[in-house]
Amino acid sequence: MSLSLPDISALLLRRGNAQYGDEAVSQLQHALQSATLAEQAEESPETIVAALLHDLGHLIVAERDGVDEPDNRRDELHQFVVLPFLRGTFPEAVLAPIRLHVDAKRFLCATEAGYEAGLSPASKASLALQGGAFSAEEAARFITQAHAAEAVRLRRYDDQAKVPGWQGPDLTHFEPYMARVTTTAMASQ
Secondary structure (H helix, E strand, O other): OOOOHHHHHHHHHHHOOOEOOOOOOEHHHHHHHHHHHHHHOOOOHHHHHHHHHOOHHHHHHHHHHOOOOOOOOOOOOHHHHOHHHHEOOEOHHHHHHHHHHHHHHHHHHHHOOOOHHHOOHHHHHHHHHOOOOOOHHHHHHHHOOOOHHHHHHHHHHHHHOOOOOOOOOOHHHHHHHHHHHHHHHHHHO
16 A cells, blocks of 8 residues: 555654664654755755655554564564555655665675775664675676666765754655655656
């Protein structure tokens, strides 16, 4: 069942104040920071929306399980859990970077010296649960996929979007982006 735009906003506002794992920001702060970084980099509206919604699967899992925060001791596959809720509402240009953002971390660990060392402790812990760095073969396969480059850029915004006390645009600033790409999605169906 696809979520409507009001459903997505309501979920972000209802569940987004929970702490983002072991990071020093909430889920909503992380989402807004990620989207703001994508916007500042002049990404496409689809990539900005992907940055905003890339961790929405965590909120869906928490709501489904009736908990305030996800269980950080297991990989809940949040990048896949969210897809049925967004498919039909957003185009592949939004869905693919969300689906690939965890693999983008694994790719960067395999291909960029010092990347893994620069990850936050929480991101290092989740990397271990997610399978660790890619092998050279896995990295080569990953980067050839459609939207892999966007996923890598999204991953970098994700990594930077953990600033406590950050002040920036609120959710209402990004709702027109969601509406814009939703309209595009519906027109192309």
